[in-house]
Amino acid sequence: MEIKVLGPGCARCRSTVETIEAVAEAEGVPVTVTKVEGMREIVGYGVMSTPGVVVEGRVVHTGSVPTRDQVKEWLK
Template identity: 55%
Template structure:
């Protein structure tokens, strides 16, 4: 199971990022646990200055803007 955190304030892009990750995971048959992190101090602790940020298994893989579907597929491979 992939442990994924979406870092952000809960804006539309953050919500869309969560939906995209869940959809790609379902399409690929990959089990994921997606958590929303909205605490600004926690987001800064990851070194993310632009949201949404995405952390997969403890590693920051994306920051700022919507991730592309092919990138999400790479994260879940």
């Protein structure tokens, strides 16, 4: 499963990556997490508030660090 975290590399963006990787490992779901830091690409997804999360090409979250439960739902 391909997941992109959109953001400039701030603490919330790093925390988002860590949360996604931790939940995926705990659930046994193989994921590839890519950080997208270029503002043009971020805005291209229509994301105006970071961090944003894109799962399999679809924006599923913006503006805050997702909860572990939210990440579990995306991994289903």
